Amino acid sequence: MQTTYSKILSSERFRNSRVDNRSLDIEAESDRGRLLFCPAFRRLQQKAQVFSMEPNAAVRSRLTHSFEVSQMGRYIADQVSESLRENKIITADQSSAFVTFIETACLMHDIGNPPFGHFGESAISEWFRKNGADSLIKSCSNRDHNSGLGKKDPRIIKATSDFLQFDGNPQGLRVASKLQRNSDEFGLNLTKTTLASYIKYVRCCTQKPEDIDSPFTKKGGYFSTEEDLVKSIWEDFEFEKPQRFPLAYIMEAADDIAYCISDLEDSIEKGLVEKKPSLEKIYLDWKERLAQEGHIKEEQTENKIHEIFQNAIRGCREDKTEFTYIDFRTSLNRVLATYSANQYMENHDKVIKGSFPSLIPSDSPSGKVLEALKYFCRSNVYCHESVQKIELAGYTAIYGLMDHFRCLLDCDYNRFYCALDYSKNKDGNNNPIIIEKKLLSLFPKNYIRTYKEDRSKLDQKDDEFKFKEWNLRAHLVTDFISGMTDNFSTETYQTLSGMRL
Numbered sequence: 001m002q003t004t005y006s007k008i009l010s011s012e013r014f015r016n017s018r019v020d021n022r023s024l025d026i027e028a029e030s031d032r033g034r035l036l037f038c039p040a041f042r043r044l045q046q047k048a049q050v051f052s053m054e055p056n057a058a059v060r061s062r063l064t065h066s067f068e069v070s071q072m073g074r075y076i077a078d079q080v081s082e083s084l085r086e087n088k089i090i091t092a093d094q095s096s097a098f099v100t101f102i103e104t105a106c107l108m109h110d111i112g113n114p115p116f117g118h119f120g121e122s123a124i125s126e127w128f129r130k131n132g133a134d135s136l137i138k139s140c141s142n143r144d145h146n147s148g149l150g151k152k153d154p155r156i157i158k159a160t161s162d163f164l165q166f167d168g169n170p171q172g173l174r175v176a177s178k179l180q181r182n183s184d185e186f187g188l189n190l191t192k193t194t195l196a197s198y199i200k201y202v203r204c205c206t207q208k209p210e211d212i213d214s215p216f217t218k219k220g221g222y223f224s225t226e227e228d229l230v231k232s233i234w235e236d237f238e239f240e241k242p243q244r245f246p247l248a249y250i251m252e253a254a255d256d257i258a259y260c261i262s263d264l265e266d267s268i269e270k271g272l273v274e275k276k277p278s279l280e281k282i283y284l285d286w287k288e289r290l291a292q293e294g295h296i297k298e299e300q301t302e303n304k305i306h307e308i309f310q311n312a313i314r315g316c317r318e319d320k321t322e323f324t325y326i327d328f329r330t331s332l333n334r335v336l337a338t339y340s341a342n343q344y345m346e347n348h349d350k351v352i353k354g355s356f357p358s359l360i361p362s363d364s365p366s367g368k369v370l371e372a373l374k375y376f377c378r379s380n381v382y383c384h385e386s387v388q389k390i391e392l393a394g395y396t397a398i399y400g401l402m403d404h405f406r407c408l409l410d411c412d413y414n415r416f417y418c419a420l421d422y423s424k425n426k427d428g429n430n431n432p433i434i435i436e437k438k439l440l441s442l443f444p445k446n447y448i449r450t451y452k453e454d455r456s457k458l459d460q461k462d463d464e465f466k467f468k469e470w471n472l473r474a475h476l477v478t479d480f481i482s483g484m485t486d487n488f489s490t491e492t493y494q495t496l497s498g499m500r501l
Contacts, residue, residue: 046486
């Protein structure tokens with residue numbers, strides 16, 4: 001079994017490190033440092049966890065949430081690594097690297113999220129659903145000749161698939177592996193172990209869920225532009241088919257625990273809900289769900305969760321011995337983390353093979369308490385008027401930015417190529433270029449460099465060149481928009497709409 005971890009805990013990178021002869025632990029620490037010091041990670045401080053553009057600094061941003069997820073991941077990983085060492089499955093050096101790899105994956109887990117989170121994702125997806133095919137068809141046609149393409153053309157479907165289900169998970173892989181570059185095309189040049197630990201879903205966005213034999217196909221895990229990169233990672237780990245990487249299980253569990261508990265705490269901090277009735281409601285909902293599904297047999301975890309809820313509610317009622325939300329959060333975190341670590345070890349073979357569904361199964365008492373927390377927040381927090389107004393404004397801004405950048409997707413390749421050169425005022429047909437080149441001047445140079453490098457790998461004689469190039473162009477636009485902070489996206493939208501200077 002030690003051979004398994006010797007294989008998956010790897011210092012292998014897509015470009016060899018410039019520093020030789022470093023230990024595995026130092027290589028893992030290097031990944032963590034590369035991530036912590038990159039601009040995309042810092043920008044998470046102005047992206048919302050739930051409450052966008054929040055003036056109360058005690059309320060979590062994506063950055064503070066990511067730190068909490070990394071701490072939770074480290075807490076689970078410490079327990080797992082200790083068990084692995086005791087069973088002589090990994091060495092002490094591997095144990096230390098194991099924990100750091102997971103911590104880094106947790107820090108990285110939201111790095112691809114666009115402004116306004118899921119609403120931003122939905123705005124981008126909906127724009128491409130309504131306009132993507134038409135824009136691509138227009139780009140492939142010239143002014144005098146209609147291409148004859150239809151929206152159901154397989155080439156159209158393939159070129160737009162990345163964006164019809166736009167998601168922060170595959171975007172995060174682009175950010176780390178390409179966009180956050182130093183001097184070459186390898187982005188942060190993280191180890192393949194860290195990248196694999198980050199990949200939550202094993203399906204390419206161009207594939208259908210039923211095409212992949214895995215429980216992790218609900219969403220796309222990577223875009224077509226990173227398909228070769230992901231396949232290379234899986235080949236290095238000798239995966240016979242697409243499968244979840246073992247360390248990704250812990251990253252997922254850490255995120256589920258952290259966000260469910262912290263979203264409720266933030267809503268209490270903002271005064272949207274009250275602590276006492278909230279905890280009572282969550283407890284009663286949890287008990288009802290257990291009863292409905294026949295969880296009669298008690299187990300240690302269920303007893304501990306029951307005790308935590310009871311203490312929390314009792315504390316709310318007794319002024320002298322108040323059980324604070326911090327007590328509730330700390331106690332529940334400890335129980336859920338220990339449960340997750342035990343699940344990893346008890347189902348170790350399935351985790352290694354990527355066939356185990358989750359460290360916190362939805363039908364377990366632990367899964368039920370997380371669902372009770374999620375249900376309460378969906379019913380009482382996420383739907384709150386103050387949240388809805390900001391999210392609707394964010395949706396309008398992101399969708400509106402896509403409209404403003406549409407001319408970059410509607411034009412043909414030759415016109416776009418000329419627009420990239422700011423010194424050119426006309427395209428190959430002698431038509432003036434005004435808006436396109438001014439819009440492109442706003443884009444980060446690294447993003448444009450990534451587009452140019454990926455485009456240079458395409459064969460212009462290929463019959464599908466226009467479709468592949470348009471796909472890269474669409475990624476350039478979504479790279480820019482998704483990399484914006486909440487504030488910057490709304491300000492840019494207002495500026496481009498002529499509402500502010």
